[in-house]
Every structure is written in C-alpha cells, then in structure tokens.
Amino acid sequence: MEILVINAGSSSLKYQLINVETGGVLAKGLAERIGMDGSNIVHSWTKNGNENKKEICLDLPDHTVAFNTISDLLVSEETGVIQQREDIKAIGHRVVHGGEHYTQTQIVTSEVKEAIKELIPLAPLHNPANLIGINAAEKAFPNATQVAVFDTAFHHTMPEKAFRYAIPEKYYREDRIRTYGFHGTSHKYVYEQASKHLDKTDLKAITIHLGNGASMCAINEKGESVETSMGFGPLAGLIMGTRSGDIDPSIIFHMAEEMNMSLEEIKNVLNKQSGMLGITGSNDARDVSKLYHEGDKHAILCYEMYTHRIKKYIGAYTAVLNGVDTIIFTAGIGENDALTRQLSCSNLSGLGIVINEAANISKNHPKQPVEIQAENSPVKILVIPTNEELEIALQTWEVVR
Structure with missing residues (x-):
C-alpha cells in the first residue's frame, strides 16, 4: 500500500x-x-x-x-x-x-x-x-x-514528577496545564535507529532534534521518553529559529506592565521574532553560519548562546538518566551543521563526551547513522538522519489496514 x-x-x-x-x-x-x-x-x-x-x-x-x-x-x-x-x-x-x-x-x-x-x-x-x-x-x-x-504521543511515558508544573493542582486537573513535549516522532525514530546501529536494546540516549524548531529528549533503557525540553507548548527549551526558548517569566510581566505590550504582542515576539532571528536578523541557520564564518559578532553570539543552551540540557539529562550511552544529533541543523555539533560537545569530557573534530566535519550530511566521537569517548556521539515520514507512514498503516 x-x-x-x-x-x-x-x-x-x-x-x-x-x-x-x-x-x-x-x-x-x-x-x-x-x-x-x-x-x-x-x-x-x-x-x-x-x-x-x-x-x-x-x-x-x-x-x-x-x-x-x-x-x-x-x-x-x-x-x-x-x-x-x-x-x-x-x-x-x-x-x-x-x-x-x-x-x-x-x-x-x-x-x-x-x-x-x-x-x-x-x-x-x-x-x-x-x-x-x-x-x-x-x-x-x-x-x-x-x-x-x-508529536506529543511519544512523551506520554514521562513520569508525573517530570510533566507537572509547580503551580496549584487545579490548573492541571481542570485545565490540563502540564508538559506535553514535541518532535516525538523524530525522537522515537532516531532512538530506534541508534539502538539498531549500536546493537544495544537497553540504550540510554539523549536525542537532539535541531531544526527551525528544536528540542531534546532523555530516553531511558526501556526506550521511553522520561524528560523533554519543550513543555506545555513548543516555545520552551532550546533557542530556535524564531522562538526564544526558556525565558524568565518575569520578563513577560515586565513587558506587559512596564512596556505596555499586549499579550498578543508578547506572544508574537517570543514565538515569531526571537531565537536566531532576534539575535542575528535571520532564522535560517545557513545564513547564520555564513555570517559566523565572516566574523559577524551577532552570528558568533548566536552560536555561543544556541550551543550553550544545548550543553545545559545535556548535563541535566545525563543526571536524569544516571549516565548516558549516546548523544544523537538529528534534523536539519543537527545533521548538517558541524559547527553546532562541535560547540555543543566541546568541554564535556567530564561527562564522558569527547567529539572527534575531523570525523565531525567529514561525516557531515550523512545518509545513514554515523559516529563522530573520539576513540577515548565513553559516550557515543551519533548523527542520524531523521525520517519522520517513514515513522508516520508506518503508524498510519497500522490504523488503516
């Protein structure tokens, strides 16, 4: 069919x-x-x-x-x-x-x-x-x-301690305010591909989906999502193409009360005018990469901020999983931007993560799963092309056949 x-x-x-x-x-x-x-x-x-x-x-x-x-x-x-x-x-x-x-x-x-x-x-x-x-x-x-x-379905294995917010319980019980998580189809697919590639069924993995939208996921040895960076909506977590990612909620109050911005204006700024676009003027990572290599100070800052946020989540998720077997980069930026991977994995040897810079460059744009860790890296660093379409097709087939 x-x-x-x-x-x-x-x-x-x-x-x-x-x-x-x-x-x-x-x-x-x-x-x-x-x-x-x-x-x-x-x-x-x-x-x-x-x-x-x-x-x-x-x-x-x-x-x-x-x-x-x-x-x-x-x-x-x-x-x-x-x-x-x-x-x-x-x-x-x-x-x-x-x-x-x-x-x-x-x-x-x-x-x-x-x-x-x-x-x-x-x-x-x-x-x-x-x-x-x-x-x-x-x-x-x-x-x-x-x-x-x-996209939210894969993350429904998260425990309550991970998906609940520390707000009055009625907002969860009555209004269902909780972490949902996104990019679940991609996180699930690349985890399964990594398990096959490494021939390991009890894999602890941190999956890093970096596209115009970006999120990370901690997946335990049972293949279950136990933490993810996006939350109630897809605005939380990593810096993205046009989204701010994590931000102090006090800034929203300040924008409303001191800057007289409407909620619609604030929502538009955080969702559509922030992230890479807000820092550099472009939400296309290829444009930002070009500017970076030309020495543009805004692009350099963007890369530093973007990868610093990724490193923070790698550390947090390593703790949540009590150790990690593999870090997986995927999606448009994750698969095709060696600079992002290099900066995201630099100075993480204390967590057992050491990148092979030459392999990282030579194995850019892979068609199949590739490894880019150094020989002395206890943690495998993989670049895996996501195929959300195949995963969606298989799930579609399951319900119509």
Whole structure:
C-alpha cells in the first residue's frame, strides 16, 4: 500500500509517497521558505528504475499553495508516480499538538480537526499549518483516509514528577496545564535507529532534534521518553529559529506592565521574532553560519548562546538518566551543521563526551547513522538522519489496514 505523508512545519512542507510494505520511497520533496522570499520546491521521484529530481522556484505565500503544487507534481505526466489521485488510499499527517487526549495515532474526523484547532494556542506556528495540510489533502484526495500522527504521543511515558508544573493542582486537573513535549516522532525514530546501529536494546540516549524548531529528549533503557525540553507548548527549551526558548517569566510581566505590550504582542515576539532571528536578523541557520564564518559578532553570539543552551540540557539529562550511552544529533541543523555539533560537545569530557573534530566535519550530511566521537569517548556521539515520514507512514498503516 502506498501512503502519502505530509509533514508541515512552520516554514516548510516535507512529503513522501511511501510503499509501506517495502519501505520504498516513490516520490519525495521539500517545499522551503514558505511565506518568505526565495521559496522553492525540490521534487524527486523514481520512474522505471531511474531517479529524477526537479527544482521549482516559485512564490509560496502559504501552505495551501505549496500543497496544491505538490499534489500536481505527484500526478503530472512528467514528474508523477501515480496515474490519478484516487490511487492514494491513505494520507498520514504530522500534527504537532494532540493535547492529553490524543496519545495515539487517530483517523481524522471532524472531532479530531476541531481538537487540533482548539490546541492552536499551544502550538501557534504548527497546528495551523497541520490543519491546512489536512484540509487541502481532503480536497485534493477525497477518497483517501486522513490520519493524524501526533508529536506529543511519544512523551506520554514521562513520569508525573517530570510533566507537572509547580503551580496549584487545579490548573492541571481542570485545565490540563502540564508538559506535553514535541518532535516525538523524530525522537522515537532516531532512538530506534541508534539502538539498531549500536546493537544495544537497553540504550540510554539523549536525542537532539535541531531544526527551525528544536528540542531534546532523555530516553531511558526501556526506550521511553522520561524528560523533554519543550513543555506545555513548543516555545520552551532550546533557542530556535524564531522562538526564544526558556525565558524568565518575569520578563513577560515586565513587558506587559512596564512596556505596555499586549499579550498578543508578547506572544508574537517570543514565538515569531526571537531565537536566531532576534539575535542575528535571520532564522535560517545557513545564513547564520555564513555570517559566523565572516566574523559577524551577532552570528558568533548566536552560536555561543544556541550551543550553550544545548550543553545545559545535556548535563541535566545525563543526571536524569544516571549516565548516558549516546548523544544523537538529528534534523536539519543537527545533521548538517558541524559547527553546532562541535560547540555543543566541546568541554564535556567530564561527562564522558569527547567529539572527534575531523570525523565531525567529514561525516557531515550523512545518509545513514554515523559516529563522530573520539576513540577515548565513553559516550557515543551519533548523527542520524531523521525520517519522520517513514515513522508516520508506518503508524498510519497500522490504523488503516
């Protein structure tokens, strides 16, 4: 069975058409810089045993336009791999926030869509894009079963001492204010890949997902998430493309009371104007890396702040796990930015983490799991390409077959 997977992020839309019986990818692509200048789609497909690729530079003002363009590519005589849209029987959607009720993969119904909509305040950058993807998919592929795979589901193994906040209990019992965590599909996938690569089933791991959104996860020897850096919403934790990450709540009160900012203005600043963008003027790590190597002081500070925050969480999660077997870098920045990995792992020999700088550079952009630790490093340092799409396809297949 062929399943189309849609992974709509805040400024990107990844897709793959996957044969779940073989794991083969018939077509895949990435729409980048949605809502920004320089947007484009790179579409790859396999036909008659030949691999093909086409890059299309065009204006992508929003996710709806991006999705419609992708749909046309899949059925086009030149770039398509299916005869008609009816050939696709199921579509799996990455959905960032499922709240406390949706802890498992769900077939999309009007009730599920309404729940995703109600949770937009908790994931303001992603849940709207996820809904747009679902609604557009229903129109483009009306005969397909739509399935939602929630990023929050993997983290429901966290113990109460980790997911509760130290606020009056009624806010948890009545309003469900707690840590949910995100990027669960990615954390789960790379952990399982690391376990296979190291041939170790009782692996203690710290997974580091670094994209435009970023989070870390402590995974115990049972393969369970026991801590994660994002919280009630995806704003907490690491510094991200446009999000501040952890911030003293007193700053929010100060902005409101002393600077006369509305809550909407504060939310917009912390979610959409902060992080890399706030420090350097760009939320694209490739732009920031270029500026860093040119000696730009803002880019240098950004890298220092970004990796300092990662190191703080590595230390905390090593303590939570009572030791760690492996550190895993993944996602766009984690897989492709050697400088981030080097700075994140530097001066951590006291925790048994020692990076091999030459291997870190030479094994950048890996296609398979690679090790970049020094020979004397007790902790393995892995770079593993995430494949949230395959994980989503497999979970989709489980509920529709």
